[in-house]
Amino acid sequence: MTATGGSPGNRVLVVDDDAGLARALAINLRAHHWDVTVATTGAAALDEAAASHPDVIVLDLGLPDVSGLDVLAGIRGWSTVPVVVLSARQLGEDKVDALDAGADDYVTKPFAMNELLARLRAAVRRSQPAEVTSDPVVTAGRLRIDLARRVVERDGAEVRLTPTEWSLLEVLVRHRGRMVGRKQLLQDVWGPGYDTETNYLRVYTAQLRRKLEDDPGDPRHLITHPGAGYRFEV
């Protein structure tokens, strides 16, 4: 599938205070079937992001004022919309700063339009399975997990979980189908300051597998992503 533009879900917000570059980007993107909105200030960018619900945001960091990262932080305060950052600087520091602040991808100027288009498509595609369950009851094989009642059953029999076990399982189930990074798991379950205690994860995933999995040695629900994190699969 080498189509240059839009599958459904192709609304992009371009944030750039250089009106000329913004117009050039808009023309190119529209030519590839993107529905483009342009914002030339940080405040307008935040309003547009809230109002128009873009599928992806292109954010130019190469601005005279360094408000680009602030705009990114303002969006990341509540939204998970993918953000692709543009920067003229070839220094690696800006790149890591942007990625640290929550950017999803990074393109350095000058860039080929094909590359930007490819990265936009990739960013949207990655964000697609972001649907998170709100159904309080999740069934996975012989397991039945009730997030509201705080009860997990296996073949109808209630399984007793300790508070920490439940907390870990809850985070994984809420993001079922998607990998959850080790850092996020540690922060959500144990709180900040435990980023590096990966031992905890090994211990408690093992305990959960012993209580929940049919064959703890060959888990089918609590999947390990080596070097990255864990995933709960239905």
Added chain:
Amino acid sequence: MTATGGSPGNRVLVVDDDAGLARALAINLRAHHWDVTVATTGAAALDEAAASHPDVIVLDLGLPDVSGLDVLAGIRGWSTVPVVVLSARQLGEDKVDALDAGADDYVTKPFAMNELLARLRAAVRRSQPAEVTSDPVVTAGRLRIDLARRVVERDGAEVRLTPTEWSLLEVLVRHRGRMVGRKQLLQDVWGPGYDTETNYLRVYTAQLRRKLEDDPGDPRHLITHPGAGYRFEV
């Protein structure tokens, strides 16, 4: 009683002292046909909740002052309106505190707007049957509990309960099937300021089990959730 004008189940109160985030939320929610009211202080939140009787409340906990939990307690003092909590990722403890205090669900920032919308719909949907289930008589095994007449029978014979015992049982039965956090129990039965007196819970759950359970050592109705709360099971 409030008038029943408009479609039911779409009035939401947003409580957030960050005006920018509150505005972004309001824009998004209104775009999805919610009737939005915004409160930026705890006092205003309580006033609005009492005056406008929203169908669901979005409460941001990530505030400089920690009054978020107080707002939740104030609401829970008289209302059962579902509350969805917004929490910063790095504050895992606040999350469990909120659920303990009676929050119905939570969303960690950053979040996808779709996720928040889904959770709001789910919270409203869950709260609907609770109101319809105004049947004041609950039967659980050999127990028969009449919430309206304040009478509990076991095999047809009336069981005498002290006022405190009844008050505790009533809270648990009204939330039957769901775990009730320790904090919420203490606040509902003994009032605010008794958040930490978990001894009371141990003493009175033991007394209730002695009067109600078939085998107090192996309870089948008054279930303990270690480190979290208690649950009444039918």
Added chain:
DNA sequence: CCGGGGCGTCAAGGGTCCGTCAGGGACCGG
């Protein structure tokens, strides 16, 4: 072939939480 990193497993310690019991004090009715 060898070394290292990441993962799963296990066991033991110290600490926390729960269930239990008994006693003192407050309140009420006789």
Added chain:
DNA sequence: CCGGTCCCTGACGGACCCTTGACGCCCCGG
């Protein structure tokens, strides 16, 4: 004044849970 009921409080034993360290395995790269 007195007896009863109820609530609060503290203490204690035991079970449970969290943490921590050590060990073996596998995979991968040198």
